Amino acid sequence: MSAVAAIRLYIDKMIEESGPGMKVLMMDKETTTTVSVVYAQSEMLLKEVYLFERIDMCGGTEPMKHLKCIAFLRPIRENIELLVQELRNPRYGQYYIYFSNTVNRSDIKELAEADDQECIQEVKEFFGDYVALAPHLFSFNLSGCFQGQRWSTAAFERSIQGLGALLLSLRKAPVVRYQCNSEPARRLAEGVSQWMKREAKLFDFRKPELPPLLLILDRRSDVVTPLLNQWTYQAMVHELLKIQNNRVNLAQVPGISRDLRDMVLSEDNDEFYSSNMYKNFGEIGSNIKDLMEEFQAKTKSHEKVESIADMKVCRS
DSSP states (O other), X not given: OOHHHHHHHHHHHHHHHTOSSOEEEEEOHHHHHHHHHHOOHHHHHHTTEEEEEEXXXXXXXXXXXXXXXXXXXXXXXXXXXXXXXXXXXXXXXXXXXXXXXXXXXXXXHHXXXXXXXXXXXXXXXXXXXXXXXXXXXEEOOOOOOEETTEEOHHHHHHHHHHHHHHHHHTTOOOXXXXXXXXXXXXXXXXXXXXXHHHTGGGGOSOOOSSOOEEEEOOGGGOOSGGGOOOOBHHHHHHHHHOEETTEEEOTTSTTOOGGGSEEEXXXXXXXXXXHHTTSBHHHXXXXXXXXXHHHHHHHTOOOOOOSHHHXXXXXX
């Protein structure tokens, strides 16, 4: 299973378990990114999810008891406190609560005590504690992971939790190996191994004869690769325009229309991007020309396309 498929499966299960009827999806800052990267808003609307809100920005809205609330949140202290406040004065008829990682029993007890009106229908752990950028690529969107040569405590804990969730979502119980001359890699490997032992019951699924391998490397050991310029479509877009969570921000481009200021680059929803993201510059130019000629044929335009300038004229 791919990382994208794993997150989509979790979201599908949340919506399915809440049953038919109008729904609101309540998220935090991180789970908002997790969901938005793998699911378009239009797709969610087809599944009867009509409202989206952040748990840290939802104060003061009117009660809507006819809606079911699906809460997908990281099990951090801030979210627990906000959820307790929500349950003491519930705005929705039913609550289906899903945490993106393991949650403490004390937090579950606190939520139960706050639920005086018995609105909670479900509390589960769905291990989507990462951003699935592609089937084989994920991120925790961390920056400033090191303080000098050592891990930042917050980044270290977040990395362990995220890797643990990734392994559980993919149903993998790997052998953990690390780069022997890297102290940060050793610490992370030991942290993940200890987390797996502590949550051993969660890893109680069928194991293959040959266990998978989790190999942790130190990026600082390779000083050459970051200096190289890749000539593939995806790499050039990222180098020139920057891709962040599968989005390209074009707001700084002079004369850009409002609709094009924030472009989504997703291999699931963009056939051209999916077919060309790993192709080199020469192939891309030829494929773009073919695409423009196909567009001309459909629009019955007879302008000749021989350069990028011609493409711009034709497109406009």
